[in-house]
Amino acid sequence: MRKALDTLALRMDGTPASPNTVARKRAVFSGALKYAVELRLLDTHPMSLLSWTAPKMADEVDRGAVVNPDQARALLAEVGRSVPELEAFFGCMYYAALRPEEVLHLHEDEYERPAQRGGWGVLHLTGSTVAVGRDWGDGDDTAEDRGLKHRARQ
Structure with missing residues (x-):
């Protein structure tokens, strides 16, 4: 069970998965095991027998991959010149994080x-x-x- 949970914490290329992905995969896996208990294919839920926490990930933002305020203003100005009806759309995404x-x-x-x-x-x-x-x-x-x-x- 521990090996299965450790595997859920990895991406297909073997690198660590994001915490949200690990939580989602773990919930789905737990649901499948719960269903197996319900169908009497397992006597108990195996995850209840061990204590496991997902590996921690650094929550560091790559500043090179994120638009800074000056870049955002320049991008929005260009969108306003090219496709004016989309300026507010992208402005809401950037400024209000929608x-x-x-x-x-x-x-x-x-x-x-x-x-x-x-x-x-x-x-x-x-x-x-x-x-x-x-x-x-x-x-x-x-x-x-x-x-x-x-x-x-x-």
Whole structure:
């Protein structure tokens, strides 16, 4: 069991997986083992018999891979010149750290304008709009409204 858990902490190339990936893989593996106990293929859940923690990863950000404020302003200015309707889209992603599907879901009434010009406003997120394949959605539309990721719908 310990060997299986250690393997879950690795990527296919043998390098360490991210903590979120390890947690997700461990949860799926635990669910499969729980199901095996339910089907009486195992007497007990094997993970309950050992104490295992995922290896720690350095949470260091590679500054060369992240856009700095000057670069962001230059990128947004160029987007504004080339495709003006996307400037606010990418601005929301950079300045408010929104996911693309959260920006797609924004409505005018969810933006609380700043009290003074040049100040910061407030975005009241109510959901996300996800692009899905035609075969995977509930209807003919390829866009589906959902709740915010990792949050209850309300």
